[in-house]
Amino acid sequence: EVQLVESGGGLVQPGGSLRLSCAASGFTFSDHYMDWVRQAPGKGLEWVGRIRNKANSYTTEYAASVKGRFTISRDDSKNSLYLQMNSLKIEDTAVYYCTRAAGTTWSTAMVDSWGQGTLVTVSS
């Protein structure tokens, strides 16, 4: 069974930093692209970014709203995904989901597994 478990959320002041982690199990983590998706309270889903697998050089993509402030990384030896968030803004307040992309082609790169989410609150 695929399991994705996020940790590291909490309260942080504007301008601060936070690092989220995601522990993956139940599948061959190293094969998959991995995404972060967030959801502000009472709002819709927002894609944050993606990291590809080793075969695709671990390259990353980001939403414009976080580019230059957030960094996605992974450690395949630990089956772990990370989201380093710097220069946090109040509008970054959201539940952050660790997600798995089903495949590596455009037609199969949808998210097929989600973690339970971790809440990040940016407030003074």
Add this chain to the structure above:
Amino acid sequence: DIQLTQSPSFLSASVGDRVTITCRASQGISNYLAWYQQKPGKAPKLLIYAASTLQSGVPSRFGGSGSGTEFTLTISGLQPEDFTTYYCQQLNRYPLTFGGGTKVEI
């Protein structure tokens, strides 16, 4: 960025109804579209990918169609557990984007 516009934002229906949700893309995305269902307080769940392929385990009352810029999610015979929120997502170009969501209410 590719914008996805879902309509309607809210949909009132009854058990047993057939409902259709539309997702329009600001530019052509071939069939690189997925649909998700999200229940309150829970993570979303994949329903359909490649515009019309049903994810394993998803009931056959859910169906998807479309290509290019216009897509639809149809639920044939609404069940009580279907009254929740649905999102589309395009996978054609980065940044990936979601539609604004459609809440199906009784």
